[in-house]
Amino acid sequence: MSGYHESGLLPVSGYHESGLLPVSGYHEFSMLAENASEVGLAWEGPPPVARSRVDLPSGLRLSAIVWGQGSPRVVFIHGGAQNAHTWDTVVLALGEPAVAVDLPGHGHSDWRSEHDYWPPSMADDVAVAVGDLAPEAELVVGMSLGGLTAICLGAQHPELVRSLAVVDMTPGTDHAKAEPIVEFISGPQTFESFDDILARTVEFNPTRSESSLRRGIIHNAREQTDGSWTWRWDPVRDWKLTEPGGGPEFSSLWAAVDALTCPVVLYRGADSGVVGDEDVEEFLRRQPDAEVVVVAGAGHSIQGDQPLELARLLATRLG
Numbered sequence: 001m002s003g004y005h006e007s008g009l010l011p012v013s014g015y016h017e018s019g020l021l022p023v024s025g026y027h028e029f030s031m032l033a034e035n036a037s038e039v040g041l042a043w044e045g046p047p048p049v050a051r052s053r054v055d056l057p058s059g060l061r062l063s064a065i066v067w068g069q070g071s072p073r074v075v076f077i078h079g080g081a082q083n084a085h086t087w088d089t090v091v092l093a094l095g096e097p098a099v100a101v102d103l104p105g106h107g108h109s110d111w112r113s114e115h116d117y118w119p120p121s122m123a124d125d126v127a128v129a130v131g132d133l134a135p136e137a138e139l140v141v142g143m144s145l146g147g148l149t150a151i152c153l154g155a156q157h158p159e160l161v162r163s164l165a166v167v168d169m170t171p172g173t174d175h176a177k178a179e180p181i182v183e184f185i186s187g188p189q190t191f192e193s194f195d196d197i198l199a200r201t202v203e204f205n206p207t208r209s210e211s212s213l214r215r216g217i218i219h220n221a222r223e224q225t226d227g228s229w230t231w232r233w234d235p236v237r238d239w240k241l242t243e244p245g246g247g248p249e250f251s252s253l254w255a256a257v258d259a260l261t262c263p264v265v266l267y268r269g270a271d272s273g274v275v276g277d278e279d280v281e282e283f284l285r286r287q288p289d290a291e292v293v294v295v296a297g298a299g300h301s302i303q304g305d306q307p308l309e310l311a312r313l314l315a316t317r318l319g
Helices: 032-039 084-094 119-133 145-156 179-185 196-204 209-218 252-260 277-286 309-315
Strands: 004-006 009-011 025-027 049-057 061-067 074-077 098-101 139-143 164-166 221-223 230-231 264-267 291-295
Touching: 009 209, 009 309, 032 084, 032 209, 049 119, 061 084, 061 119, 074 084, 084 098, 084 309, 098 119, 119 145, 119 252, 139 145, 145 252, 164 309, 179 196, 196 209, 196 230, 209 221, 230 309, 252 264, 264 277, 264 309, 277 291, 291 309
Parallel strands: 074 098, 074 139, 139 164, 164 264, 264 291
Antiparallel strands: 004 049, 009 025, 049 061, 061 098, 221 230
């Protein structure tokens, strides 16, 4: 195994990137009891959990969180501008050994110098991590940009994807459908204080508790030496293919949906506009045996809005 495990003790500012030094420390798994308490999960102490990194052929590293003991049964892939911790509550509720990957350019994974975060390219990197950390996984779960990456993973590396769950995303998603997400991601990259970055996050996530958003920022941002805060994701995206308005054009990835040979389920947030009825129709035209489940009380981030329900649904996909 090329990856290695370490404790969850990480500096807030990450891995000493250019111009940044650790300002204060936090144990990235110290807030799991809060995750559990917020949704009413029984807490008997933290499960076995560790961070791992996998060396890629490019010389970069992909980071992931490995949960539980034994061979991981589930692989989780987060959305754009998120990180592996977005799945914490779902994994706690599911109670199965799992791996949650940080996509390239996100979380604690290395940024690509060419800023290429196109799903087929990222799928090849994720394949290295899955082959290393979870080669026998029964289910791959991908949300948003991670959902497209998971679809490409299933098309390009079918031996690693025995069953696929896509969370609120299809190649039919365009700039107009994802406008609120694009607006948030395209906003300021640096904030004068933690309160400022929290205020903007609360503004764009009115249905989420402030405590959950606070945890998310601690995992997904870093403090700089001058006390300001910046996001952990690479703000530059070289999509190669774009719409006239400058947004990503994903329609070419419908071919990857055609190539899937495993069982597929599409989870759609009832309050989300990211997936349209026409997208579901096209998805089912290309994958007639796919299942489509609408999750009540959930927007685009089903794992954030309805983590217990998503965990319940995922449990039904495991043998």
